[in-house]
Amino acid sequence: MRLLYRFQFSLAADGRCDLRTLVGYDGRGMAESLFHGTIDRDGTVIKALGAEVFEFADERIKEIRDHHRILN
Secondary structure, eight states, rough: OOHHHHHHHHHHHEEOOOOOOEEEETTEEEEEEEEEEEEEOOEEEEEEEEEEEEETTTEEEEEEEEEEEEOO
8 A cells, every 4th residue: 555655645745635525433544635736747746536445454544545636
């Protein structure tokens, strides 16, 4: 998972996720985020809105399901 996120953020070095909603209970969580970034290769600005659903085990992330859609 770390490698995937590292790769995605390497394409847009100024990328950031603004959290809009965050909830969690009993080993599960959900976050709604708005991603902003500029693709280094061609300067295209990207915005994507979506949700990440988390499952935790032993105080670590066990699974992430990430669903985003491009807004622009």
